[in-house]
Amino acid sequence: MTIQRMDSVLIVVDDLDAVLSFFVELGMELEGRGPAEGAWVERVIGLEDVRQEIAMLRTPDGHGRIELAMFHQPKAIRPEPKDAPANTLGIRRIMFAVDDIEDAVARLHTHGAELVGDVVRYEDSYRLCYLRGPEGVIVGLAEQLG
Known part of the structure; x- marks a missing residue:
């Protein structure tokens, strides 16, 4: 199965x-x-x-x-640091495909999101970034190129 x-x-x-x-x-x-x-x-x-x-x-x-x-x-507990780095064990991020990475970053910034690193280009395939949003949730954004 x-x-x-x-x-x-x-x-x-x-x-x-x-x-x-x-x-x-x-x-x-x-x-x-x-x-x-x-x-x-x-x-x-x-x-x-x-x-x-x-x-x-x-x-x-x-x-x-x-x-x-x-x-x-019962009240939720936080077993790790609030802003755990990307190499912390467990689920670290959720990745989303977006049409316009700059627009998505700007819109999410109004909700308190901050870039974890930079918006980077991966070969001729994608522009990628990680954002830390409310509650320390990390989302990845991927804009396909070409």
Whole structure:
């Protein structure tokens, strides 16, 4: 048996509104937002007395999703430095293809995003960069050339 698709990536956040508006500015579309709690959630994630609010976003093509979760109870913990470097173990970034990298960087800058390094050209194929957004979330942007 093989997998059918990747459904979503979960990002746990403290400020759901800030991270949500960051990803909407990037071009993701809000599918829904609301509470996720009760016995079924607790059994799936292995925590007790869970109260959380989630937002589900999808890419414009409908194939990729990001789930944002803000835990009211139990409170979320941060096991690593807030601005962990790119070589820290674990998931470090999510990469998005964009039409205009300069425009995307400028728009995300209004939501607090900062370049991790520089916008660079990879051969004659791509312009690439990493941005650190709200909550320290790192997104990669790739603009295909030619």
